[in-house]
Amino acid sequence: QVQLVESGGGSVQAGGSLRLSCAASGRTFSSYDMGWFRQPPGKEREFVAAISWFGGTTYYEDSVKGRFTISRDNAKNTVYLQMNSLKPEDTAVYYCVAKWGGIATTESEVHYWGQGTQVTVSS
Secondary structure: OEEEEEEOOEEEEOOOOEEEEEEEEEOOHHHEEEEEEEEOOOOOOEEEEEEOOOOOOEEEOHHHOOOEEEEEEOOOOEEEEEEOOOOHHHOEEEEEEEEEOOOOOOHHHOOEEOOOEEEEEEO
């Protein structure tokens, strides 16, 4: 089992920045590929970003490329999502996810979910 706890969400104006953190506990964190999904109001959950277990490879959804950066610190069992140049359309509940044996880009591939943290971007 892996437990994931997100933090760092909040409200920000368009153009601002937020940094989400996800603290993991349970089985060996460094063995898992990690990522972030989000669920905008009234929409389905969607892939945002992912990072390989060793941190050497990252993946991003097209709309966040160049604005968001995913990183991880295996010594701290933590994965981060730095979000810059935020837009109102980034408003969503953001979920930290974990998957063993490859990244997850669809909901069905995710092995573990966090409880989510709200990000609200006002225009």
